[in-house]
Amino acid sequence: MSERDYKELFQILENIFKEKKEEFVPGKTTIHYALAVYDHQEIFAALKSLLSGWFGIGRYASEFEKQFSNFLGTKYCVLTNSGSSANLLAVESLQLPKGVEAITPATTFPTTINPLIQKGIKPVLMDINPSTYNVNASELEEAYSEKVKLIVLPHTLGNPNEMDSVMDFAEEHDLYVIEDSCDALGSKYDGKYVSTFGDIGTFSFYPAHHMTMGEGGAIVTNNEEISLTVRSFRDWGRACVCPICKIALDPNAYCPLRFSQTPLPDYDRRFTYINIGYNLKPLDLQAAMGLEQLKKLPFFIRKRKENFEKLYRELSAFEDYFILPKSLPKAEPCWFAFPLTVRENAPFKRRDIVDFLEKRKIATRPLFAGNILRQPAYQNVDFRVVGKLENSDRVMTSSFFVGVHPALTEDMITYMVNTFEEFVRKFKE
Ligand SMILES: Cc1ncc(COP(=O)(O)O)c(C=O)c1O
Numbered sequence: 001m002s003e004r005d006y007k008e009l010f011q012i013l014e015n016i017f018k019e020k021k022e023e024f025v026p027g028k029t030t031i032h033y034a035l036a037v038y039d040h041q042e043i044f045a046a047l048k049s050l051l052s053g054w055f056g057i058g059r060y061a062s063e064f065e066k067q068f069s070n071f072l073g074t075k076y077c078v079l080t081n082s083g084s085s086a087n088l089l090a091v092e093s094l095q096l097p098k099g100v101e102a103i104t105p106a107t108t109f110p111t112t113i114n115p116l117i118q119k120g121i122k123p124v125l126m127d128i129n130p131s132t133y134n135v136n137a138s139e140l141e142e143a144y145s146e147k148v149k150l151i152v153l154p155h156t157l158g159n160p161n162e163m164d165s166v167m168d169f170a171e172e173h174d175l176y177v178i179e180d181s182c183d184a185l186g187s188k189y190d191g192k193y194v195s196t197f198g199d200i201g202t203f204s205f206y207p208a209h210h211m212t213m214g215e216g217g218a219i220v221t222n223n224e225e226i227s228l229t230v231r232s233f234r235d236w237g238r239a240c241v242c243p244i245c246k247i248a249l250d251p252n253a254y255c256p257l258r259f260s261q262t263p264l265p266d267y268d269r270r271f272t273y274i275n276i277g278y279n280l281k282p283l284d285l286q287a288a289m290g291l292e293q294l295k296k297l298p299f300f301i302r303k304r305k306e307n308f309e310k311l312y313r314e315l316s317a318f319e320d321y322f323i324l325p326k327s328l329p330k331a332e333p334c335w336f337a338f339p340l341t342v343r344e345n346a347p348f349k350r351r352d353i354v355d356f357l358e359k360r361k362i363a364t365r366p367l368f369a370g371n372i373l374r375q376p377a378y379q380n381v382d383f384r385v386v387g388k389l390e391n392s393d394r395v396m397t398s399s400f401f402v403g404v405h406p407a408l409t410e411d412m413i414t415y416m417v418n419t420f421e422e423f424v425r426k427f428k429e
Contacts, residue, residue: 001051009047013040026415033337033363033403034208037300042289049288054248060287062244065218067294072193074201074220076227076243079287080234083182083204084111085280086217087152090178090200091115093219093229094150101384102150103143103175105135106392109368110375112154112180117381124148124384125373130391131326133157133339133367133399137165143386150176155184155194157339157367157401158210158304160331163189163197170198178202182217185210186301186334195220200230205286210300210334211293213286229275237277239263240270301334303406307413308335311404314417318424321346337401339367341394347427350398356423362402362416370396 001009017040022029049060061079069077080086088111098120104113106125116123124143126135133156140151151170153161161179170177177198181187185203187194195201200223203209205216221227231241239262246253247270255269262269293300315338316324323341327333342350354364369375371392373383402416 006048010040010044013044013047016040017043024409024411026411027360029361031362031403031408031412031416032405033365033401035403035405035407036207036212037296037406038212038289038293041295042292045288045292046285049283049285052284055283055285056248057281057287058248058284060284060291061282062249064287064290064294065243067291068218069220071294071297072196072201072220074196075222076224077218077220078227078230078234079282079290080217080219080280081282081286082215082280083180083202083206083209083217084114085234085278086182086202086204086219087111087178087180088115088118088278089230089233089280090202090219091119091121091150091152092233093200093226094176095229096121096149096176099147100149101145101147102152103135103140103148104152105154105156106371106373106385106389107133107156107367107369107395108154108372109180109182110372110377112152112182113372116150116152121150122147122382122384124386125389125392126386127389127391128156128395130323130341130394132159132328133325133395134159134161137162137169139386140166140169144173145384148173148175150178151198152178152180153198154180154182155187155333157325158184158187158336159325159327159333160184160187160189160194162328162330163192163194164330167197176200182209183336184334186297186304188332188334189328190330191332196222199223200226205290205293209336210304211290211297213282213290213293216282216286216290232275233277234280235277236279237273237275238270239272239274300406303408304334304404307404307406307408308333308338310410310413311338311402311416314413315340315420318420321348321424321427335404337365338404339399339401341399344394344398350400353423354400357402357419360419362419364400364402367395367399367401370399 181195182204205213
């Protein structure tokens with residue numbers, strides 16, 4: 001395509017997106033719990049990548065990995081096709097023997113915990129704090145045994161864990177730490193982005209998250225060995241793990257390593273397998289979208305924080321009925337959503353408020369899997385459980401969240417707050 005064709009394509013897309021803007025009608029327009037915010041620039045970038053004639057990961061993926069690790073301040077980033085794949089690759093890359101244990105919260109997302117089960121690692125389930133929805137770092141010692149080799153912590157809904165105490169504990173006991181930061185892009189603890197404290201951080205770029213590629217994910221790490229192992233497992237288990245593959249960028253390129261540095265004598269390194277791998281690669285068009293989203297990320301982070309603050313200020317009036325989310329003194333969360341837990345003594349149940357909101361077009365969601373122990377698929381899993389998991393059970397019966405995504409407007413937030421007020425008023429009369 002010529003330069004002129006691209007300009008025309010860009011113009012067409014820009015016009016389509018200008019026409020797409022919808023007016024907010026309270027009670028009629030859905031207020032989503034999450035929403036991908038993108039425009040003609042992401043679609044143009046994706047099409048441009050497609051039109052290049054190469055679909056697999058290539059120059060856009062390499063550029064994204066560079067820019068994403070620069071943003072976070074990590075040495076390495078490996079792009080994946082989802083956050084779930086990133087979690088699987090993170091656990092896989094540590095190559096822990098079967099039978100070891102990993103400490104993780106009971107309130108979780110399924111594919112945060114599934115890689116442990118899939119790799120024969122026993123999850124040690126801790127309860128969460130009812131306001132932060134994360135584990136209390138002071139209770140890690142109680143969960144510890146000689147078999148524990150790993151801690152897997154999601155920063156729940158973007159709320160940072162107590163990373164200084166967690167890392168002290170991990171160092172003391174020589175444990176790996178994986179930070180599932182899929183819901184926490186832009187959140188900081190003690191001035192540092194979450195995902196950069198432990199051995200590996202993982203991200204999701206599914207549309208509900210802080211930025212999107214349609215689907216997608218990434219692992220970040222400062223450990224070169226881990227990054228290369230992740231790359232190998234991601235790419236069929238092959239020996240070829242250069243961060244930027246010359247041949248992927250140009251099929252005619254000469255690679256000096258191809259036949260020289262291979263574990264099999266005189267055998268193409270690209271077809272030499274050093275791990276029992278997967279294929280968990282994204283498409284380059286996803287990375288092309290991601291690069292456009294990265295430009296908007298500072299705005300997304302600011303808006304999420306502002307929306308959360310506004311909701312927090314207004315919903316504080318209903319604290320007698322709901323437990324409001326809290327973050328730690330050193331935490332600067334960039335929230336995925338606004339969680340609420342209906343108090344035990346409230347004159348209504350979660351179902352009542354959720355139905356009320358949903359009927360008025362305010363979307364809600366439960367806190368992912370709630371207590372994973374209660375989910376049907378996990379009934380025969382060999383867990384070790386620490387304590388009674390009472391707060392996780394409470395999440396299962398009484399917690400839900402509403403959105404704070406960057407497309408929320410002042411009018412939408414006012415409508416959300418008024419709807420809560422209208423609901424609660426019934427119980428005051
Ligand atoms: C904490 C957490 N981890 C992992 C995932 C999985 O990410 P993906 O949907 O990209 O597989 C999610 C998805 O929402 C999540 O919230």
